[in-house]
Amino acid sequence: MTVATRILVVLLIIALGGVLLYTMFTIGAIVALFLLSLLFAFILAPAVNAVERLHIPRTPAVLIVFTLFFGGLAFLVSIIAPFILSEIMHLQEIVSVGQMRRAVRDIEVFITRRLSFFGVRRLTLAPKVEEWVGVALDNVVNIASGVVGLVLFVVMLLISTFFLLKDARSLKKSLVRMMPNGFFETSLTILYKIERAIGDYLRGILLDAASIAVITTFALWLIDLPYYFLVGLFAGFANLVPYLGPPTAAVVAAFISIVDTGRFDQVPLIAFVFIVIRLFDDAVVQPLTISRSVRQHPLVIIFVLLIGGQLFGIIGMLFAVPVVGVIRVLGTEILAGVSASRSSPSP
């Protein structure tokens, strides 16, 4: 391959990547649905394999796991959803009666006093925060009350997850069939490693998030934080986004405490609780749940999280890290293949 051809190939790959990224951005909602189905398929695949090991065919195995998992999930949601909704409604009331505006002004005063040496005299945080919180709470209530849209989304999600689980093997075979003979063995290995990297990471991070949600809820209940259940749940979800999520959850917890009590007394305690949970997560929970092989450099993670979030929101942030893992697997395998073919003796 000449230098000119190589440059042409690289330019073509970059152009194709750009077109693909643009297309994905324009059909973001569908991509998000697909990614969510993929997420559930990765979570449930080991359970389906375990049922299949009992000599039950694949389709009934998927149905059994589906019934147990989504039935359990629906049961859990039916129990906790009214509780969460009432907490959200209560928060909305606080926002509307101006309690939050007062708290934000207090925070403003607190910050300007401490940052006066920087020349900070006046912050206009109140209207901005009020708008953000109002929009966020409205969105949560709208999602929950938009029954038709929600049902349609859930049905689509269930159908696509079902087929992804049932036909995973044949989909993989079809993909391999398209590969030229020269790439057959490499494609098998790449697919296996990608499946492993994504599956291990997603299962690990979800288990980690669930553990953190439970631990945080319990810890916040111990320090008597108002809306401890809502904040604990939020902390669990926020934990899905490495590095950026946990501090966000701490800020939300402190903010809710200030708004509800009108004082700053609980803030140091909240900060302490979140620092302890963070350390416990790093030292105990994550080593047990997330495989070391899928971990990346923090700087890489932060940048890909921002890109993923910009493109597909929270789902994009969740998949950003495994996508980097996939790119790493592809790069490593292709480079290893190229160097092996260069060093191979000619018969």
Place this chain on the structure above:
Amino acid sequence: MSETGEGAEPMSEAFLWKNVTRKEGRKNVMDILRGVPLFESLGSRYLRYIERVLHRRTYMEGEPVFRAGDRGFALYIIETGEIAILDGKTGKEITHLREGDFFGELALVSEQPRDATAVALKESHLYGMGRADFLDIVETHPRLGVLVLVNLARVIAERLQQASIQLKRLTETGETDRGE
């Protein structure tokens, strides 16, 4: 049906039902698998698990299946056609494999580069099984995995024994030549 190595069949009732009720070529795959020493003593249920992870590939005359020095990731079973195994250094033919034979089995347990080249001598249909799929079987069906691993160990042991006998013969011949 030439794809599966069978001759043309008349349009009988059996022929029609065969195409409606059964996956094309399934019987042949199972028959071929039964003849492979690696899958010896496996029941039909286990053979079906193996069949599920096989990838059917077609190689044209003169097309290499793999080259010496390539990283090995798959075992191949010949459905139809002929494959020559060539020495990685000299290019001399080591062996000639036909329908039902298998090669590249070391790739199931080792990532070492291939030490020989495999080339199709005529249009050949092969079933490839990747190490990844094999490891998946070991993980999801441990009993089946152990049976295949034991058979694989036996095949490798037999080949080692043969290599050792040949080496001994060569050494003896060399000593005799020097003595003369």
